[in-house]
Amino acid sequence: MFLRRLHLRQFRNYTDQKVQFEAQKTILVGNNAQGKSNLLEAVELLATLNSHRTSRDRDLVQNEQTTGQITATVERKHSTIELGILLRKQGRRTLKLNTETLRRQMEFLGQVNAVQFSGLDLDLVRGGPEIRRNWLDALVIQLEPVYAYILQQYNQVLRQRNALLRRLKQEEMRSLSEGEKMQLALWDSQLAANGSRVTRRRARVLGRLVPIAQEWHRLISGAKEQLEIHYTPNVPWTQDNPEQVQQAFLSKIEQRRTAEKYQGRTVVGTHRDEIELVINNTPARAYGSQGQQRTLVLALKLAELKLIEEVIGEPPLLLLDDVLAELDPNRQNQLLEAIQGRFQTLITATHINAFDAQWLNASQIFSVAAGEVSNF
Amino acid sequence: MTAYTPPLARLIEQLQKLPGVGPKTAQRLALHILKQSEDDVEALAQAILAAKKQVGFCQTCFHLSADKTCPICRDQQRDNKTICVVTDSRDVIALEKTREYHGKYHVLGGVISPMDGIGPDQLNVQPLVRRASFPEVEEVILAISPSVEGETTTLYLGQLLRPFVRVTQIAFGLPMGGDLEYADEVTLARALEGRRELVNS
Incomplete structure (x- = not known):
């Protein structure tokens, strides 16, 4: 174009x-x-x-x-x-x-x-997980525009569920009534349904991006460094099928039930995913010079460029x-x-x-x- | 606001509180009202007041009604085996315009939304459960918009009612006369999800 x-x-x-x-x-x-x-x-x-x-x-x-x-x-x-x-x-x-x-x-x-590469992108390596999530989400949206809608729905579920948890927290530590439990269960299953869509698409796109990024990284670094990118979702899953992933969400929610009740907010879900960047078995954040970090970001950007071209044609x-x-x-x-x-x-x-x-x-x-x- | 004499300013201010009315429309309406005969203005004011004083909710289905029981609920011709659950009275009016539905309605008065402090207790849910458990009721149709909150409400009602009555949900998909290629991806995905077996009819 x-x-x-x-x-x-x-x-x-x-x-x-x-x-x-x-x-x-x-x-x-x-x-x-x-x-x-x-x-x-x-x-x-x-x-x-x-x-x-x-x-x-x-x-x-x-x-x-x-x-x-x-x-x-x-x-x-x-x-x-x-x-x-x-x-x-x-x-x-x-x-x-x-x-x-x-x-x-x-x-x-x-x-x-478009793929944007600016000085700020070094934050991809140095910054917190949110920066990497936003980067990946922006890429998924370019490849699959419907993801913009999916993400919006997920965030809405998150806001609603947090509002409910906040309110239940104010009820002090008494045990929940049957009606409250049922309401919470509704938002649990909404979080699972929408979270499963988010995490599966993130994993799918990253799965295609990683080999291309590794190849570029090998070329630019003169084969001296080995790049690995791991998607570590907050809710781990192994089988890429909606029911299984949703089940993983529900189990994890059950595990963290007390923590969520105590904190009054959602601690389980894709808003806590991490994308780990690793060079030679060391987290990239801790590894090497600014030049090496720049090499990594350049490899990611070139991979984005290639992947978008592949998918969009x-x-x-x-x-x-x-x-x-x-x-x-x-x-x-x-x-x-x-x-x-x-x-x-x-x-x-x-x-x-x-x-x-x-x-x-x-x-x-x-x-x-x-x-x-x-x-x- | 010095251009308006105080009574006119007050009228414009009141009109501007109405939905969809901005400062310009409010001014136009106010000036129009002043041009009308006193009888017409009196009739308008009376109509507003009378509607507000007389219209309440049907005690069966919670549709807007001046009587304790609304004309739809009273209508003996209508099929009382089916209850169609909607968010508010506007939806009843829309569905009635189709003249394709002959059952009864139930107006929830909103959707579950913790952010707005609305849970099942703030909605007309208990009366619905009572109605749905009557022996003559065979089906409850859930016709609630597919927003996050609407879907959650649908999910909730489904869990609540399914143990004792058949619960269905209206289909979401392509508008009539719409070309497939112009439909957005979300609508298409939903339409695919809700596909059904082709039957001879």
Whole structure:
């Protein structure tokens, strides 16, 4: 797929900016805080409807304005589509596909696919499990848009179940009435039903991603390091069938019944899953230098790129936010080789001289200053 | 608000509390009311007050009704072997418009939602259990929206009623006249889940 045109109106620090993309690689050069990452963020929103920088739409709308807009023309293998996101400082978004307003976000997801790689991604290795869960969930949504709905349902069940547990906790430590037990049992089975959908899809996608990531990691590290990725769900299961997985949930809930009653919240479920990254039998967090951690993240990102291409049948966009300059020439070339001419790539950097001559020759270069994009 | 004289401001403020009415609509309605004859306005005010004072709930099915028992429950022509359970009176009205259902109804008055402090005790569940246990009742149809809360309520009622009566759930799937290719994945998945044997009819 190819992002041909991007039009940002009252989005972050852009008042009214059109960008026309002509080459497979686009380099955006500019000082910090000029709007380079904002442009990539707009593309990320088109692909996932999420920004890794904020969860509030009012941060996305330009100061003093009430609405902001992102529109884009995307050339896909068999068709050209127009996408639009209308963001409001207050209230819901309006999503458009070819001028038609969509009722569900699921219909919008999957129209553009993108893999984002920014300096923040080192948190995948260093940060807590939530960061890795969010990363995996975002990938699953790109591959199977229905997962966005499944996740939403799971979170709703979680909120309701927590509300019930909180209320029961306030009833002090008396034993529960039959009616209360029955109510709790309802939410137990809802948690099991929805949690089983979440965990099975996570496992399935990770199962496909891991071999590709391992292969890339072997290549980039010169076969010196062995990467392993383990999915450790909060509720372990072995047989991939809905009844068995649900049964595993229910048993674990029974085991942790007292803990949940005491804490007044749900301690069993996929919101506590972990994805362990291990290099040479050592947790990646504790292992090695920043460079080695960067190698790991690069391998994960390249694997995402490959997997999305495999599943969707079209190469996704690659967004490199301020990371290229941090890679040494060897890793830069690895990346270049992996991308070849297949993936449209948007790159931000503060200096043009950080790039290899090979990169510069094949790229369209823009400079970004104070919310304006112009030819370099 | 200085543009409005106080009585007009008060009217607009009241109208704006209604669902789906924003400041502009409220202003339009208020100005329209002022243009009407005093008789018309009196009739409107009386109708609002009378409806509020007279309409309560049917003591059998909890549908909105001015009488103790609603016309649907009183209707001898209707089949009293089937009870269709819905969330609120709006659903009764929607189902009645189809003219395809000839049984009785039962309005729950909401769905189970711990976040809003609504458990089975806040809903008209006990009266339903009593009705469903009458010997003439053969089937209870659960027609509750498939949200997380709606499904939980369906699950609950199923467990409660199944021991002594046949319990069914309405099918969820494709809208009539809708093309398969335009249906979203969730609807399609549900429609597949609820598939059934093709029978000669």
